[in-house]
Amino acid sequence: MTDPATPQPHHNGARATANPKRAATAAWVGSALEYYDFFIYGTAAALVFGRVFFPGSNAATGTLLALATFGVGYLARPLGALVLGHIGDQYGRKRVLVATVLLMGVATLGVGLLPSYDSIGIAAPIILVFLRLRQGFSAGGEQAGANSMTLEHSPDNRRAFFTSFTLSGTQGGQILATAVFLPVAMLPEEQLLTWGWRIPFFLSAFVVLAAFLIRRSLDETPVFEEELAAGEQPKMPLSTLLTDHWRSVLRVVFAAVIASVSTIFSVYALSYAVNTVGLDRTPMLWVGVLANVAALFALPFFGALSDRIGRKPVFIFGSTGCALLMFGYLWSISTGNYLLIFAFGIVMFGIVHSATGGVWPAFYGEMFPAKVRLSGTAIGTQIGFAIAGFAPTIASAIAGDGIGAWFPVAIITAVFCAINITIVATSRETFRVPTEKLGLTKKEEAAVRATV
Template identity: 60%
Template structure:
């Protein structure tokens, strides 16, 4: 890399680059694979919570209560996320992004494997859901640092005019994890119900060990980011990143919290509507899982495409389009499920999740990360997103409680989803547009 002028640690200006080598492609690949591994584990839990756990971890006396309780265990990980975000944010901003990414990968793999080993309600009674909740809390702590760490790593390695594109690979990896998780479940759902509920459901959880090994191998050689190394050399890292964040970035953290409510669309689509379609409307579960796979295959291409657009016109217009589009499309999608219209379910599901929601997913890693400077970037993203994601995590539980009887019972759920997308859109509309701001000026007040 060519340098011009005199270098001062921690300083990067136009025409003057840090001597620390940037590795944008390697960082993007490591983020993609790591996120795929992490969210394979995370999404197999969501699928199980919708289709299996109500039947094996809770009493069969009241199926609706069991479904709500199962969704609650899905959401309980989001309680641990803000706590994990503070702890892992501190480590990442003080000691480096790479340490956080290694820890989160190993913790997610361990906790997911443990879920596959758990006894059921028929075997140990109330102890079964208690152990399930403990393992789920460990998953939540892991997820709290994964995306923020991967986004910070990729953002700080990326070229200045392609930050949205490179950071979007973290979210593409998330979609790949969902695809992998769903593909693993599809053949299992073709097994007899007795086999699925007795032993087959454990297979996806045991397979997490394989994908963790792959992710660890890819991440182990990734260098620390130039921006973090510059700050470390010049002793500019915050002693207590959380305190610096509270002192200087309260408004930006609040923006991220409210913007992250867009995640409600994702959990409603991947968890609640899956349960609603299969358990309430009695639509074939393999068909609904296929809708999830196809939507996320489309998202693999749509996310980087939206990110490329955001590098040209800015983050805000792309995010706002996605939020408004989701608010509109949730209505016909849920109506199609209530009518059992398979063609519309496929078309609208792919359009909603694969195309329109991808506009938000493609830009938020750069949008949020550019609100903070290097000293507090990982903490700001982790804490802000994880508090916002908490509502997303409990959205299936809230929706199960809101679901009414009859053909229009889904309407309160759609209205709830719209409310969260509006809040997210308003929050982003008030944010500063930073897509042309140099790295060393990001987050400066």
């Protein structure tokens, strides 16, 4: 028997007040709006930044430098994960989600206002890199915050389904970003390079306002509120994380390199198609739009499937399929056959890659207990994403200039997928573990049993 006034274990209160649909909706909308900002930078880097901010270089070098600024944003992600992860585990998930959209929005608007190299010289690319670092810092806490918020609102048997909407929102942001660039990309070259490319960045002001209002209205998770009431949050979550859960952090780091499939698809392949093969910008942008539309439906499907049969088989299926289909997608671009390009692109990125995206928001978060979940997920994913962020730069460096340069890029993508497959295959299956027991050490499990 227990005193009714005594705080009960987290899972009791969490199940009584959880609102998974609202949390998933807020995560979807917020992630879509946040990643609109992030992806318009990637599109601009592939299509115009080489000529706007690095005009003194030849075409290939300018493109390489522009893609490097895209990768630089991933360097700031681990730092953002450290800072925002600490805030989220110490002061609440909601604060992180509000902060990230404000940080991202101000940086993105700054890029749109930035004068070209011809106007202010070397200061232009320097400021561009600084703003990109701010974008990366914000993104370092975005997905981990949204995933933690949704996972902690979800019932045990549907965690992957509800958390998959965070990634679905990311795809929605990419659709929005690409759709905005479609009419811009059809402008005459001179207009595109002077003012046209800036329009999507200016529109981020509306994005920031909408995301801010949505996330301010979201309730904190019951799990965190009960920890706060019981005074159970660690004063230094990072210390607890690195002392008791460092192995899980490393697992997430190496599993998260699967994100290289996304960066190769959305940045390198677009640049290769337009700048090397000479294909039109508009149909290549449409490949991304249609693939992401397919992903909107595929992600929750695979999340729900993993709630039934397990995280590992679904994840491994997606990674293996991406390793194989990237060869077909890049080869189809080299042929210039748009029918093949659309077929391989939609199947690979829209469907097969969604098997990984529908699982990892739950799978990574389930490796950690609530008190360090946001920090652990953020730090692990963002270090892995930092590696993936430079995949387009690595691909450009090893590919060379010829039409047949795609093959080494497909090889390096397969290597990244193989790393992910190895880590996932050797990880603990978590889809049937109760939420209150996720990620606990043996000592922590004993403490939970004693409390119950």
